[in-house]
Amino acid sequence: DLKDTEASGRVxxxxxxxxRQPYTIENREYFLSASIGISHFPNDGEQADDLLRAADLALYQAKEEGRSTWRMHQPELTRRVEAFVNLEAALRQALEREELCLYYQPKVDARTRQVIGAEALIRWEHPEQGLIPPNHFLPLAEEIGLIVEIGDWVLREACRxxxxxxxxGFDNLRISVNLSGQQIMDPQLVDKVGAALTDSGCPSGHLQLEILESFVMRNAEESVRTLSAIRHLGVGLAIDDFGSGYSSLAYLKRLPIDTLKIDQSLVFDIPDDPDDVAIAQAVIALGHSLGLTVCAEGVxxxxQLQFLVGEGVDEIQGYYFSRPLPTDAFTEYLKGMHSEG
Structure with a gap:
């Protein structure tokens, strides 16, 4: 009979x-672990079903925080989980309801200041919550197994x-699309890229795929095989957020990439921070020594622009030139830049 929260926590x-103790069965040791969720009568419910539901929510939280631990049910937990469940259901319907859309941020030639490309960035136009940025729903999409389906849609829409x-008449644009780790591990990725190009009529040289440095370094062998096949199609490849983590230069040389993107965390404090200046200079020199285009994002x-141009950066992306824009606004931006040119 556990009448207080402290007692139930101790149990x-x-x-x-x-x-946690090992179990020996037929001279072999086995290890078990457990996560526990706790609810209390009558605070968390007066009916058995309500108490079980509350305990299950607490169990969910315990598993989320690393397993082999216990958590007490809290009313706030119920609200958070219910919000998560509602968002999950809405996200599953977002594709078929055509609520997802792409915004585009221009990439500018560092010397001529002409727009030479654009990065496609997904947004969710939620019917009740308005425009939802990707960091609020893409982690959920990865968790529930929707990220590949969403990524496939982004690829097709960007090519179209x-x-x-x-x-x-804007025939010099190269559209960049971000690939998730799960997409890179998709055995059908190369065929999907080829189909997106064929179905849209977009030339392969007008598409660039961006891959996170951190994922490529953790899965180098698989990445080299898949990316080599994509590069064979004529599609450009960029390492995104370069300089934000640890890279193996041996693997970097093997990757069939054509562009390094300097992570915006390194750009933010230049030219004032001498450490970031030194790292940016090293990345630019490394990229050029490998025959790669170097793009700085977050400018x-x-x-920042003056420093990066002076150091020989090839492409610039960031709010200095434009925020990400919806398709119609980006088209007007292109027209304005074209008339100025």
């Missing part, structure tokens, strides 16, 4: 500790729009 801890801009000030 839960004791149970977990007992289960790239072709539309070509037909409108917001004239001082």
């Amino acid at each position: 839960a801890e004791a149970l977990i500790e007992v289960l 729009q790239g072709r539309a801009w070509m037909d409108a 917001e000030t004239a001082a």
Whole structure:
């Protein structure tokens, strides 16, 4: 009979500790672990079903925080989990309801200041919550197994729009699309890229795929095989957020990439931070020594631009030139830049 939260917590801890002990069966040791969720009558419910549901929510939280632990049910937990469940259901319907859309941020030639490309960035136009940024729903998409399906849609839509801009006279644009780790591990990725290009009529040279440095370094062998096949199609490849983590230069040389993107965390404090200046200079020199195009992202000030251009960066992306824009606004941006040119 556990009448207070402290007592139930002690019992839960004791149970977990007992289960941590090895069990010997036929001269072999086996190890178990347990996560426990706790609810209390009558605070968390007066009916058995309500108490079980509350305990299950607490169990969910315990598993989320690393397993082999226990958590007490809290009313706030119920609200958070219910919000998560509602968002998950809405996200599953977002694709078929055509609520997802792409915004485009221009990439500018560092010397001529002409727009030479655009990065496609996904947004969710939620019917009730308005425009939801990707960091609020892409982690959920990865968790529930939707990220590949969403990524496939982004790829097809970006190729279609790239072709539309070509037909409108903007034929020098290369559209960049971010690939998730799960997409890179998809055995059908190369075929999907080929189909997106064929179906849209977008030339392969007008598409660039961006891959996170951190994922490529953790899965180098698999990445080299898949990316080599994509590169064989004529599609450009960029390492995104370069300089934000640890890279093996031996693997970097093997990757069939054509562009390094300097992570915006390194750009933010230049030219004032001598450490970031030194790292940026090293990345630029490394990229050029490997025959790669170097793109700096997150450029917001004239001082950053002046430094990067002086160091020989090839492409610039950031708020200094434009925020990400919806398709129609980006088209008007292109027209304005074209008339100025």
